[in-house]
Amino acid sequence: MRFAFTTDQLALRDAVREMLAKECPPSEVRSAWANANGRTASAWDALTGMGVLDALVPEAAGGLGLNMLDLVLVCEEVGRVALPEPFVEHALVAAAVVGSGHGSMSALVGPAALGVYADSVDAVLVEDDDRLLLVAREGLVLERQSSVDHTRHLFTVDWSSAEATTEVGGPQECADAFDRAALGNAAVLVGLAQHLLDVTVDYAATRNQFGVPIGSFQALKHKLADVRIALEFARPLVYRAAHSVSIDDIDRSVHVSMCAAQAADAASLAARHALQCHGAIGYSDESDLHMWMKRVWALQRAYGDPAWHRERVARAILDED
């Protein structure tokens, strides 16, 4: 029994954190809100350079040969800086199925999926009637959908007229791809929540009202303590799900759903309290806060909303005999 990360896993996290701090500061997220494709100038290339985009690809096929347990902390870092890139879709979903060499990819798996950044990637992995297909972007008919998070360029994707599609997986691959997406999304939400907590704690220490820092008021302390508690009891579920996925544990889908529900709720709480503690300052779009909150509001129901995941757990633990 050992429930902790290796020094290598922590070192990878630290390296990604350091890189993202440079490549994706808040100003870069703000730029992505306004630019043509909603993405960063150089973070994708930097991630490519570090190899993490092909981390799940076997070494023999030119990847790093890592697994979800190695990548879950990287997902947290992606969330922490609100990286506007199809990281989960490419690295956790598509590349893990089709390997490297297809350029950048997005993915559509699970209930009611839309294609994020489908207009700026080279190919999209789609789930179609229990099969996984890889479709080149040129073959797709896209219709833009407007997300509350303007960096999330979302599209309904129609591949029925695409000529070049390759079948790359069956029912089990579909299920596993969805689980990896939901897990990666949960880890991203944890990172987003951690950032929201951190900046709110900082803000509450410096903002004065009634002659004292507002962070000295019990009402704020208790709200932020609750966020800290929610994170404390979301992370272990995320890490365990990553472990279960990495060893193909038979219960991995239930473990993913447990962490997906918990992480979404923790992030939602973090956004709620972050805004309330910031007050009107946080309600302005000149504050960076809104970009993190809107990412939470977008992702908290992506790849299955919390109730969908709870229902998946319910069917496993309540309805069996």
Add this chain to the structure above:
Amino acid sequence: MRFAFTTDQLALRDAVREMLAKECPPSEVRSAWANANGRTASAWDALTGMGVLDALVPEAAGGLGLNMLDLVLVCEEVGRVALPEPFVEHALVAAAVVGSGHGSMSALVGPAALGVYADSVDAVLVEDDDRLLLVAREGLVLERQSSVDHTRHLFTVDWSSAEATTEVGGPQECADAFDRAALGNAAVLVGLAQHLLDVTVDYAATRNQFGVPIGSFQALKHKLADVRIALEFARPLVYRAAHSVSIDDIDRSVHVSMCAAQAADAASLAARHALQCHGAIGYSDESDLHMWMKRVWALQRAYGDPAWHRERVARAILDED
């Protein structure tokens, strides 16, 4: 449009409050916890003397000829002192159906009802297959059930071998009897909650920790503010339901269910926060607090639990047409 009580209604409330303050102080409730029938020494006689037990009985039949709107504030007073008597069952349910002259009565109406004080009343009004029957106590087979509130002497009641039963109502009378019970119960819960709030506010002003009254801490202030808010938005629903019942409004059952759910939730919150604000002192049975909390825990699901009532509202407003 006028949503307020008359001076007469307020005067009746005040008279009952004054009487109950004398006849049912906390020491009397404590005695009822230990005595043979769980009831007071003299409060029932005093209520009889004031006529309120027959308040819903027409004047021609020897009652006061009042209606639910006149009595709803009296129910609050009954809750405020945690009166251990079958007030709702007798005055709001049974006497309203069968009039006076049957001694003291209990009543079994609605889902999963048990007979409160069925061993010490003279007769019980029971709902039996969409009929209301009045059964003398001698004809009943009683089995004691232990409530968390030891003043509530509860019984499963079997009247199948009773010789003297009188049919006193049909389906509509059954439905109306249940609605009056649920409404009276809601008003009692409001009174219980008000008392819990009052004593907790008082306690928090006098108990010192960390060199200040604990009531000066924001955490306690906000908890008790929430209780006050819950009461502010439960009472109008209770009073409106009383009005609807008093004029046989076609939507009276929905109105009763709205107030029943809201009052039960307000009382439950009041009990929760009262205990937490009292801390260990409230956790001791030497404090009177527990008698009020346990009454709440008993009554908050009597005559339909909040979800049962919400579902009744749901069928009316969500499933129609």
Add this chain to the structure above:
Amino acid sequence: MVVGSLRRMDLSWSPTEVAFRNEARAWLAENVPSEKLPSGDTRDGFALHLKWEQRLFDARWSVVSWPEEYGGRNATLWEWLIFEEEYHRVGAPQRVTQNGIFLLAPTLFEFGTQEQRDRYLQPMASGLETWCQGWSEPDAGSDLAGIRSTAVRDDAAAGWRLSGQKTWTTRGAFCTHMFGLFRSDPAAERHAGLTYFLVPLNTPGVTVRGFGRLDGDEGFAEVFLDDVFVDDAMVLGEVNAGWKVAMATTGSERGLTLRSPGRFMATADRLVRLYRDIGARASDPALRHAVVQAVIDVEAYRLQTLATVTAIGDGDNPGATSSLTKVFWSELDVRMHDTALALLGTAAELEDNGWMKDFQFALSGPIYAGTNEVQRNVIAERVLGMPRR
């Protein structure tokens, strides 16, 4: 519900009130734009909304409870409630004049001079002059008594010179006038020594900069004042008594006037319709009862308002209980939008569903008009009598 009367409770509307409702409903059905206007918190939308306000005013629906001389109908509080219900029921446009009509105007009626009422009320009602609040400052948000903007007496000119910065001023970039508090006695502290001023925003020395809100609209503004001269006629109430005057305004904001039950009844209706459309497909079985609870809460809010209006009619003063109301409606509004988004599931993030944008607006409720943390302090200390720190 404490003041007695021999009249029994009566929850029916009189024939006059029913007729009033029918008249309002008919006019609104005829006149409300069939296309939803663009947000009034954008420059273009604001202008379109003012056209609507003018139309309301011309038909004397702009300020129904005001005296006829200012464009109203002398309507009772009950009729005003009825009008608001109908207004929200039909989904009529947001009132971009509300800070003037619902906040400043009651204060003008209570504290203003006859000259001030004659000068300002009618242009306010017609939308010719539009008012924004000038209370919050960068360092005075929840702590309104922390105001630092100053009013320096200019005896020679028989007026005052205002300097400082106001911020989070809703629609400030589009309005013509501002009302706000300034520190007129530099020696006084906190609540003392403040004066309530009316300030035309085209006065020399005023600079307004609009900025965006959470929901993307340019609904906020900063107002910079650099030695702005206003004469004595622009003081509302007494000099150095601004706090008392302002508290009357915030009482209006938190309590009855701004957020009438009609608004939340309309939201609850939309929520019920959403549930009927998609509730059966939602993954969360709890949403059925969440929708019911929203309806119950809105009904409780409506009834509590009826009780309050009855009490006002009986001569009672609601006072600090407006804090109870503010906490309740603002958090109810958030809950209703949470429920709607949960019903929408993965589609909730899409802006075309309308709920996501309204959700963001709902989140401002627990913040503005005094954060709910401050309101809960007020409830504890002034309603329950708990000890101050």
Add this chain to the structure above:
Amino acid sequence: MVVGSLRRMDLSWSPTEVAFRNEARAWLAENVPSEKLPSGDTRDGFALHLKWEQRLFDARWSVVSWPEEYGGRNATLWEWLIFEEEYHRVGAPQRVTQNGIFLLAPTLFEFGTQEQRDRYLQPMASGLETWCQGWSEPDAGSDLAGIRSTAVRDDAAAGWRLSGQKTWTTRGAFCTHMFGLFRSDPAAERHAGLTYFLVPLNTPGVTVRGFGRLDGDEGFAEVFLDDVFVDDAMVLGEVNAGWKVAMATTGSERGLTLRSPGRFMATADRLVRLYRDIGARASDPALRHAVVQAVIDVEAYRLQTLATVTAIGDGDNPGATSSLTKVFWSELDVRMHDTALALLGTAAELEDNGWMKDFQFALSGPIYAGTNEVQRNVIAERVLGMPRR
């Protein structure tokens, strides 16, 4: 999770641990009384529980993680967790010795002298001597530093004279010994000048009065001390350093040791069984997901414990994070009982369902071992670094 290692995550149990689990499970299956014992918080029930404790001790299951010389098995923390899971899984009796074994003992191991360990540990493990806490006083509940009971130095007798009153002492009326804090330096204030003492309750000058708890059991006691002499050997840790010693004990109480995941796993299992029995008949559709959420939360708690034990093994110190754990499990426990009572509906008030009594016990969780309000302050100030008032 901050200390690194090259060993990869591994959530499986070793063959040794599996064997340990099987041995424990087999013994418990054989020995746990088939009839539930009466509450250990009553005089009669306490005596029956002590018989069970003796049986546990005789089979060396009483204190598995202790050294063998004191009756333990030198079990690892992992094995101890496994044992607790099995213990709760089978519904074995409440440990009436827990205040000694799980609170005082870790403190004795850390701060005690060899003589104290040799004298007190084994009788504690066997239940021959039973310990209660003597911390809270009538005016020192949440504010433990407000302690007024005094320890006056008696140089001649080489000891101390204790006076004062302790209260809310769980099972104090049935125990033989008490540990607690006394003010040994009258000039010092708050956390300073306190000393941690061990007090046999049969010492002259001690009076114990039992009283009832919320759930009706006589589980509380007041302990009055009137010039009670204890010699120097009864001081645990250093004189005037009692706060530091006590904080180690409360850390144990709030954190890992007392409330192991096994207890809540067992409650969640009961809740799942209750749902399977009657969930389909319950009127609240939300309960299905409430039960699921309970299972998720318990699983999160179990995994968080595994992470903490791993970190301790790596040399990390959990520190103030024990406050996170305490708030979480205590409120989770209340939620689980709320859900169970909601499932039971109108039958919830009946005592024979068992849940109503356990619900009342659950309500003590957010109060004892430092109220959750105090814990949230600790989390904000010591974990998040927010400013003190």
